[in-house]
Amino acid sequence: MPAMRFSIPLILACFALSAPLSGTPLLAAEPSAQAEVASLATPKERLDALFAELKKEGDEEKARQVADRIRLEWQDSGSATVNLLMQWANTAITDDKHAVALDILDQVIVLAPNYVEGWNRRATLHYQMGNYRKSMSDIYRVLAIEPRHFGALAGMATMLETSGKNELAMRAWQQFLDIYPSDRKAQEQLGELAEKLAGSRT
Template sequence: MSAMRFFVILILTCSAVFALSERPGDPLLAAEPSPQTETASVTTPKQRLDGFFAELKKERDEEKAREVADRIRLEWQDSGSATVNLLMQWANKAIADDKHPVALDILDQVIVLAPNYVEGWNRRATLHYQMGNYRKSMSDINRVLAIEPRHFGALAGMAAMLTAAGKDELAMRAWQQFLDIYPSDRKAQEQLGELAEKLAGSRT
């Protein structure tokens, strides 16, 4: 059985299991909702993200800004689908075990199942980069930014690849976009400063 066919069968099986476990009449789901669940339902994921990004933009304390950035990453990680979330866990495990082709097959299926799930594209972009597939990585980063232009992780990845390719002006623009979203990130500030000095030196 091919790896692709195996994953399709596995996904369909998981979908059926989760569909059964999430039936409205299931007594396990009829329990009192936790305060955390009630709070989460007050706002939509987009509203929560918008609030976090507004907070990130104005926060000048590096440590506090990092905490906000971590909350944004948690929002991105949740696809809203139990099946997709499970596949992402498997992909991460395969990457940790250095089984890159397996992880790539799983992430391909994630993107088929949830084409607007930004972290599926971002994780595959990172994997392509680790595998030396730089053109494919950049293509996936562009998809990430088409879905979520504020994805500072994707912008950092883009800037790093542009710098490695000697495209310093484009890399500088990517870091500027990053800092417009996440202004207190020290490493990004340093990268932008180094590129600015390099470009200034090349013009004299």
């Protein structure tokens, strides 16, 4: 099969929807809602509550705050060792030591195969290294673990579109918006794709 061509700035922006937030201050969320979510016992319960909040939040800025809290939940593996390895991987990526970062992320996945951000971070790194098929393969693993992973859906949609698979890309954006309906960029991407497909059928 021919090699796929992608727009690097666009797809990295999409992957950034779920990028690590270390050192990034979160905007103030509604205190009562935040306290209610924090009081829930398990990560799954907290995520379910946050996704319910994200789906019904019509204000773009407030929805972004909820999405940030979801990302924070995803980042915590529940293992101090895995969390430390993720920090090392992020440092290696920042230092452009991609091969080192890939080795570390491989170890993260071996140690915690159900840790969604291990797969997601490796998908992003594979893309940066030009390993496009491996990137898509890792995205599929992310979505198998967490079908609501809007960052992975955005990355998938962009890769599908840039490889000419516009109908599949539109489905991915529709899935994204079903989870995160107030994201304006996703709305724009879906609208542009719909117009493109409509034009190709006339």
